[in-house]
Amino acid sequence: MADRVRGALRWETALVVLLIAVGLVGQVSTSGEFLSGDNLFYLGLDIGEIALIALPLTLVIVAGEIDLSVASVLGLSSALIGWLWNAGWSLEVILPFVIAVGAVCGAVNGLLVTRLGLPSLAVTIGSLALYRGLALVVLGDTAVADFPDSYTEFGTTPVAGTWLPYPILLFAVLAVLFAVALHASSFGRSVFAIGANEQGARFAGIRVKRIKLILFVLSGAVSAVAGIVYTFRFSSARADNGLGLELAVVAAVLLGGVSIFGGRGTLGGVVAGVLLLGGLRNLLILRDVPTEILTVVTGLLLLLSVLTPALVRAVAGRLTPRTHTEGPQP
Amino acid sequence: MTSRRMGLFALVLTGALALSACGGTTKENTDQSSSAAAPGAATGAANPNAPLKQGLKITFLPKQVNNPYFTVAQKGAEQAGTSFGAQVKATGPSDASASSQVTYINTAAQQHQDALVLSANDANAVAPALKSARKQGLKVVTFDSDAATDARDIFVNQASTQDIGAGQVKLIADALGGKGGEIAILSATPNATNQNAWIAVMKQELAKPEYANLKLVETAYGNDDDQTSFQKTQGLLQAHPNLKGIISPTTVGVAAAARYLDSSSYKGKVALTGLGTPNQMRKFVQDGTVKSFALWDPSKLGYLATYAAAALSSGQITGAQGEKFKAGDLGEYTVGANGELVLGPPTVFTKDNIGQFNF
Numbered sequence: 001m002a003d004r005v006r007g008a009l010r011w012e013t014a015l016v017v018l019l020i021a022v023g024l025v026g027q028v029s030t031s032g033e034f035l036s037g038d039n040l041f042y043l044g045l046d047i048g049e050i051a052l053i054a055l056p057l058t059l060v061i062v063a064g065e066i067d068l069s070v071a072s073v074l075g076l077s078s079a080l081i082g083w084l085w086n087a088g089w090s091l092e093v094i095l096p097f098v099i100a101v102g103a104v105c106g107a108v109n110g111l112l113v114t115r116l117g118l119p120s121l122a123v124t125i126g127s128l129a130l131y132r133g134l135a136l137v138v139l140g141d142t143a144v145a146d147f148p149d150s151y152t153e154f155g156t157t158p159v160a161g162t163w164l165p166y167p168i169l170l171f172a173v174l175a176v177l178f179a180v181a182l183h184a185s186s187f188g189r190s191v192f193a194i195g196a197n198e199q200g201a202r203f204a205g206i207r208v209k210r211i212k213l214i215l216f217v218l219s220g221a222v223s224a225v226a227g228i229v230y231t232f233r234f235s236s237a238r239a240d241n242g243l244g245l246e247l248a249v250v251a252a253v254l255l256g257g258v259s260i261f262g263g264r265g266t267l268g269g270v271v272a273g274v275l276l277l278g279g280l281r282n283l284l285i286l287r288d289v290p291t292e293i294l295t296v297v298t299g300l301l302l303l304l305s306v307l308t309p310a311l312v313r314a315v316a317g318r319l320t321p322r323t324h325t326e327g328p329q330p
Numbered sequence: 331m332t333s334r335r336m337g338l339f340a341l342v343l344t345g346a347l348a349l350s351a352c353g354g355t356t357k358e359n360t361d362q363s364s365s366a367a368a369p370g371a372a373t374g375a376a377n378p379n380a381p382l383k384q385g386l387k388i389t390f391l392p393k394q395v396n397n398p399y400f401t402v403a404q405k406g407a408e409q410a411g412t413s414f415g416a417q418v419k420a421t422g423p424s425d426a427s428a429s430s431q432v433t434y435i436n437t438a439a440q441q442h443q444d445a446l447v448l449s450a451n452d453a454n455a456v457a458p459a460l461k462s463a464r465k466q467g468l469k470v471v472t473f474d475s476d477a478a479t480d481a482r483d484i485f486v487n488q489a490s491t492q493d494i495g496a497g498q499v500k501l502i503a504d505a506l507g508g509k510g511g512e513i514a515i516l517s518a519t520p521n522a523t524n525q526n527a528w529i530a531v532m533k534q535e536l537a538k539p540e541y542a543n544l545k546l547v548e549t550a551y552g553n554d555d556d557q558t559s560f561q562k563t564q565g566l567l568q569a570h571p572n573l574k575g576i577i578s579p580t581t582v583g584v585a586a587a588a589r590y591l592d593s594s595s596y597k598g599k600v601a602l603t604g605l606g607t608p609n610q611m612r613k614f615v616q617d618g619t620v621k622s623f624a625l626w627d628p629s630k631l632g633y634l635a636t637y638a639a640a641a642l643s644s645g646q647i648t649g650a651q652g653e654k655f656k657a658g659d660l661g662e663y664t665v666g667a668n669g670e671l672v673l674g675p676p677t678v679f680t681k682d683n684i685g686q687f688n689f
Contacts, residue, residue: 031570033441036440038440039440042437042440046436050515085356085357086357088357089356090354090355090356091355092354141453143428143454145453145454145455145478146360150355155458156459232430233458234428234432234454235454235458236429236454236455237459238452240427243427244425263442282433282437285421285433285434285437285443286437286440290395290420291395291421291423292395292424295424
């Protein structure tokens with residue numbers, strides 16, 4: 001336990017150092033533009049959806065599972081908003097409704113994984129296609145864009161008097177809730193236990209299936225919320241919204257130091273990972289680095305994030321030999 | 331305990347739903363006037379005699395980078411920039427999804443560029459970002475694909491419907507060398523907006539006395555699918571033994587039709603024209619299957635859009651109808667209704683000039 005915390009802390013420290021480095025280099029090389037309120041606002045908007053979805057996905061991955069259908073749930077939620085809005089529903093009904101639909105999408109994933117014992121990788125690759133397909137059935141290739149300004153403003157203007165985008169405010173609140181759930185509750189301890197050793201957790205009396213189901217439901221519901229944010233940010237409801245976003249989210253979570261095998265990771269690390277990926281991308285674009293290089297840098301950073309903790313552990317393991325239980329391989 | 335908690339949650343949710351169901355923000359009670367707002371919302375008066383400013387910073391934002399069509403447009407934009415001493419910077423996303431341009435629009439605003447020249451991936455998704463960029467003083471010119479009218483200053487349209495439709499009929503008449511005969515149209519899908527508008531103009535043209543010897547016998551639809559267009563061409567030729575010419579006003583259709591003619595006994599006997607890209611059509615123009623075809627020249631499109639951006643930034647125009655400005659080598663242009671500029675008649679590609687184009 002203490003070892004785990006120490007290992008995670010070390011990686012987080014590295015992330016924070018990297019973040020500060022990116023901030024300093026950015027600030028100097030753009031003569032103060034990078035950390036200006038305006039740019040932080042745009043940066044916040046750009047990472048909003050990724051940051052939101054990363055929260056529940058962190059818990060899912062810590063529990064040794066994966067959910068690749070998140071971006072498709074985002075798309076389905078966006079398509080539903082457009083379709084129901086056209087059908088004359090009021091937004092006050094539409095929004096809770098699509099969150100509920102997102103929760104149901106998550107529950108379907110969760111039930112297939114827990115009740116039928118299917119691997120979540122296979123299940124959510126399937127539902128990735130299924131939910132995106134449903135989104136296309138609902139809205140086709142059309143776009144709905146006539147949402148009232150009073151709603152789209154949440155996605156295009158900062159909180160009055162600050163540079164803070166509303167989606168980031170929402171993210172901050174949810175991040176605190178998820179951090180408490182993961183790191184300061186019996187629920188969170190169960191999630192870690194399941195990820196580290198599922199069978200052991202079951203023998204210890206933890207309701208593994210139930211907890212996993214809750215995690216998938218959370219993942220679906222928050223993805224639907226991200227769909228709402230996305231729709232209003234671009235004031236455009238489309239079935240292909242957020243296409244491919246799941247990879248960016250998984251990338252951010254892994255960069256945040258969460259082990260893909262489960263059982264290890266902190267929410268603070270993930271927040272730092274999200275900020276680092278988003279900040280680096282923003283800075284490179286601001287410095288007119290071509291898109292191709294941008295993709296290469298993101299890819300390298302990801303490989304590094306998977307490699308470095310493994311190397312650190314290997315080295316640390318050789319220096320202080322101790323028995324180590326890896327989580328179950330998916 | 332837990333089931334009771336869940337029940338309570340369901341109750342609260344249902345209550346919230348029921349409560350919000352009465353009244354609320356719906357499509358009906360929301361004012362829709364904002365979407366029909368005037369373009370440009372031009373501020374201040376235009377001074378047609380203002381000189382073009384030196385050292386303007388212009389961002390060129392295509393639908394996606396590494397797309398040959400936009401690479402050519404970018405060359406035109408850079409050429410225009412060089413001619414009036416502006417710094418044109420090309421940037422953009424690697425995918426053409428609806429929202430991928432927004433980051434780049436925000437960045438242009440952040441970099442305090444003077445103007446933004448873009449082809450919008452999605453008219454609405456880019457609108458909020460464009461509006462906030464314009465609030466910060468950027469002039470916004472769209473080309474090729476427009477954004478929402480109230481989110482940009484000027485849209486540079488590639489060609490007018492009239493010019494395209496009339497041009498196509500003239501090309502087929504020329505190809506048939508005054509002898510005339512039966513012709514057919516191979517279009518995209520039956521409900522393709524652009525194609526249907528062009529076909530309507532073609533029909534008006536064909537009704538004119540000078541085209542009395544041309545007889546339109548069928549309009550076929552290849553659905554902008556290569557294989558379908560190929561088979562429809564075959565079908566047209568079998569159904570109408572006296573067919574002398576085909577017009578295909580879609581890049582997919584004209585290339586498929588050319589490929590069919592090239593491999594069939596009709597090669598050289600049936601004329602073909604349409605809207606195509608030089609790279610797709612090069613082989614068929616060089617081997618004589620196709621005498622000529624048309625399309626706008628993307629480099630001129632980029633050139634004009636960049637000049638329009640400079641004219642806006644220099645105060646020569648504000649985007650209001652009737653304003654005039656000079657666009658370098660292309661001559662004088664007048665802003666039309668809804669802040670639109672039309673590049674002009676499409677460029678005609680033949681054996682003689684196709685070597686100069688690469689897109």
